[in-house]
Amino acid sequence: MTGRWPWPAACEDLGELQATSADTTAAIPHFEEAAELASASGALRDHERIRRRLRRLGVRTGAPRLQTTGPPEWGTLTESERKLIPLVVDGLTNRAIADRLYxxxxxxxxxxxxIFTKLDINTRVEMTRLAIERGAVAGGAD
Incomplete structure (x- = not known):
């Protein structure tokens, strides 16, 4: 069975072909699709190469989102990242957190x-909600 593995490369190749023309705007959707497919398949190096190509065409893209199923991946957070969560829940600003943690x-x-990338969230409010639901703030920050 052939998966979608060849599709990112095909989209990227088509984008490269169209990028050689005077009007490069036709190449952008193909590069964007290639980046999305590469990210979804876990080919992060390919995704990053395609993002660089898009930047050269004037398109800014975000970092790849890790595709997860089920609850957010708290286990992927480093110890340093986990230290920030109770402080965010307590309402501290990034400056105050920096001062507290030296x-x-x-x-x-x-x-x-x-943290935002690993937990697939966009706001401190979402982080607080997830932390409370998970009970990650029971002991508070040291």
Missing amino acids: VSVHTVNTHMKH
């Missing part, structure tokens, strides 16, 4: 971005 605000921003 790290830079850039480090907190990066951890937050990774």
